Amino acid sequence: MSDSIARAEPVADGTQRDVEPADFEKPVGDHGAESQLHRRLGTRHLAMIGLGGSIGMGLWLGSGTSLSRAGPASLFIGYVLTGTMIWAVSHSIGEMAVMYPLPSAFVQWTNIFVDPAAGFALGWAYTFAYWISIANELQGIVTVLGFWTDAVPVAAWITIFWFVIILVNVGPVKWFAEIEVVASSIKFGFIFVVIISGIVLSAGGGPKGGYPPVEGGRMGFEFWNSMPFINGAKGFFSIMPTCIFALAGSENASLVAGETTNPRRSVPKAVxxxxxxxxxxxxxxxxxxxxxxxxEDPNLFGGSGTNASPFVIMYRNCGVAPLAHIMNAVIFISVLSTGTISGYGASRIMLGLSQIGMAPKVLQKTDSWGRPWYGLVPTLIIGGGLSYINISSSGAEVFTWFSNLSSLFTLFGWAMICLSHIRMRHAMKVQGRDHANLPWKSWVFPWAAYWGLAWCIILLIVLFYLAISPLSGETSAVNFFSSYVSALAILTLYIGAKIYYRGGRWVNTAEIDLDASRRFYQEDQLEEKGNTNVIVKAIRTAVF
Structure with missing residues (x-):
């Protein structure tokens, strides 16, 4: 990073112009506000990537393993709890992404507001998580395609769709965004079919009536009555990594914000x-x-049967074969889409780390189309290479390993997002800044940020307990490390960075330069405050 930096000022076209570097000394705490990434994406791209970016293997396939391990009530409560967490995290992202739309977003926010060592640990932890996610989604594709045929070797499927993920990521960023908009639209559109048809089938409206047959031909909440909780509280907490993995990826919207023309208009709609x-x-x-x-269906993912999605099983068991095949095709598109987003995310995280001096400088370079090649190439190679683990192990076993690894990285990331938001507001308070002047203000601060942070800490502790006392009851080093090695990796990264960067426990909020990396907006870029139609507009943007 150079010894001086241009300070950004707003201009009429919604971008920023730079004042000559010689006019200013380098501000204390510069965190990489400017990059070579292009700001060409719009509200539609951000909203749809935020809407569909996390809908992949965790939901469509992982729900099956969770259902069989913990029962229907545990699965439902798990999604509700995790949903409140990501809702809280999204509001924290909203305030910070509007004011600080940086390339690696939450990594740089952590570096600014919490601690450089925590930012270092978070950045590399999330890079590893994205690599793992590519591998996990590729092995998920193998499972999905296995519903139709098992004649094609696993390695062949992995190679074919690894190449597809590479093609999507190496094209122009605008092409990538448009592809994700289409994929998210398919996911979003078909969920209405799933909900309506699922209600009809649960009432015995399918060709076979209910499945399994029950008195009167109705099913309803049969399984809630007979086996709501399997394995008790331990079973519930054991599925939390899968629930977290299912919703992981919502934070990708914060990365896309750095490449949008006007984050002030795009980000609130995504939130x-x-x-x-x-x-x-x-x-x-x-x-x-x-x-x-x-x-107890043996065909659920992780069982002894075909290892299909529970959504596909629902249609097949009730005799609606065409919808079973269509559902499987939608799942295939979803899983492939999530894999491509992981390639995008890792390369941006690495670029941001480079900007703040925590990764090689070469990672900052992009080409004329805005592609960060030096972060993208190793991401695609490593992520795809890890997927070949699936050749010698079952898909469900690999999914469990990878989802456990990713979930702990995600929990750490969500915790840092909430903590960064709390610290940003505290820095504004101690420096005499009026919160009313924020470009966009979350209406649920501070309660949502504290809620998200508290549950991240609680679950990290609970998952440590499950690592030493697993659901199977067999305590072993293998079980512990396969379940909790991510937390050890984060701790190692943090301690190493703390020794290298030194400094106090926290950055001093009174000394944070709140303007060094922020985005400035003109009046015509700011939407009218108190717009009660923002949710309606967000839905319209998502659908159309």
Missing amino acids: ASIWVRLALFYIIGGLIVTINVSP
């Missing part, structure tokens, strides 16, 4: 639409599964 995804996909969608699929 406002978060309840749509939570309500339709995870809470109502999860409920539909629990009232239509038995936790």
